[in-house]
Amino acid sequence: MTEPSTSGTNSEPIDGFWSDATWKALKSADAPVKPFKLEGIDRDGANYNLAIGEEVYVSSLASGKTVQKLSEGAAFSIAPGQFAFILTEEEVELPFDKIGFISIRASIKFLGLVNISGFHIDPGYKGKLIFAVYNAGPTIIHLRRGDRIFPLWITNLNERMQRTAWKVGHDKIPASMITAISGEFTTAYQLAEKLKVAQEDIVQLKSFKVYLTALLAVLFILISPFLKDAALNVVNTFWPPIKCAIFDCAAPAPPQPPPSSGAPTTSNKG
Numbered sequence: 262m263t264e265p266s267t268s269g270t271n272s273e274p275i276d277g278f279w280s281d282a283t284w285k286a287l288k289s290a291d292a293p294v295k296p297f298k299l300e301g302i303d304r305d306g307a308n309y310n311l312a313i314g315e316e317v318y319v320s321s322l323a324s325g326k327t328v329q330k331l332s333e334g335a336a337f338s339i340a341p342g343q344f345a346f347i348l349t350e351e352e353v354e355l356p357f358d359k360i361g362f363i364s365i366r367a368s369i370k371f372l373g374l375v376n377i378s379g380f381h382i383d384p385g386y387k388g389k390l391i392f393a394v395y396n397a398g399p400t401i402i403h404l405r406r407g408d409r410i411f412p413l414w415i416t417n418l419n420e421r422m423q424r425t426a427w428k429v430g431h432d433k434i435p436a437s438m439i440t441a442i443s444g445e446f447t448t449a450y451q452l453a454e455k456l457k458v459a460q461e462d463i464v465q466l467k468s469f470k471v472y473l474t475a476l477l478a479v480l481f482i483l484i485s486p487f488l489k490d491a492a493l494n495v496v497n498t499f500w501p502p503i504k505c506a507i508f509d510c511a512a513p514a515p516p517q518p519p520p521s522s523g524a525p526t527t528s529n530k531g
């Protein structure tokens with residue numbers, strides 16, 4: 262690997278952070294970011310804005326362990342409480358006498374997107390960057406491949422690093438990185454998703470209970486005449502013997518006819 266120029270540009274200052282003029286004077290071949298485009302140089306600041314690249318991983322129950330591949334300009338979103346890995350479009354190739362500082366643009370930060378991953382790039386780093394971010398805000402954050410949301414500042418070291426071996430960085434989001442964080446409950450968002458599913462189940466169960474009660478009520482109304490007859494039959498069949506068993510209802514003696522005056526009577530008189 263040929264070591265990139267440590268001079269960077271002719272207008273490079275002896276020390277200090279690179280200014281916009283230093284960035285603008287760079288030739289593409291010498292630039293520490295590739296591809297290097299003038300539109301990436303910040304209008305107001307002394308930074309170059311790195312863009313969202315072709316891979317992103319957003320933690321959710323649905324995404325599992327799958328990295329999303331983004332075509333040019335493709336959109337994705339990060340919901341409140343979701344965690345994500347975002348690969349940069351550019352490869353950074355930092356000379357051994359420079360160090361880089363990275364962040365997220367304030368306009369995106371104000372939405373609640375927090376940079377969890379590191380804030381610097383080591384001298385002699387060569388590769389794409391992976392930003393680990395978290396949506397700590399209240400709204401869904403919509404992003405696209407190509408959005409320049411990661412500022413990069415470069416400054417010179419007082420002398421060149423002693424290490425001469427390149428620190429080889431990323432060219433994609435490694436599967437191992439996702440496996441490490443894609444547990445069932447990595448984020449508050451995943452917990453909220455689970456709760457939502459459970460709430461839907463409860464609502465379904467409640468409406469099922471209402472339907473069942475209504476159905477039973479209709480059934481009861483329909484069969485109540487038959488129930489009444491059946492109940493009367495039962496009473497008529499079983500109640501008399503039970504009543505007699507309780508109240509001793511032996512059949513009463515037939516009534517005696519009253520004595521008549523003309524009828525012969527038995528007499529002991531003589």
Ligand SMILES: Nc1ccn([C@H]2C[C@H](O)[C@@H](COP(=O)(O)OP(=O)(O)OP(=O)(O)O)O2)c(=O)n1
Nearest residue numbers: 378379380381382383386389390391392393430
């Ligand atoms: N969002 C970021 C931040 C940093 N890096 C790269 C550039 C750094 O030079 C490299 C190492 O970063 P750190 O030194 O912060 O991380 P570690 O010390 O954990 O890494 P290592 O053990 O590889 O030194 O990772 C990256 O790809 N994405």
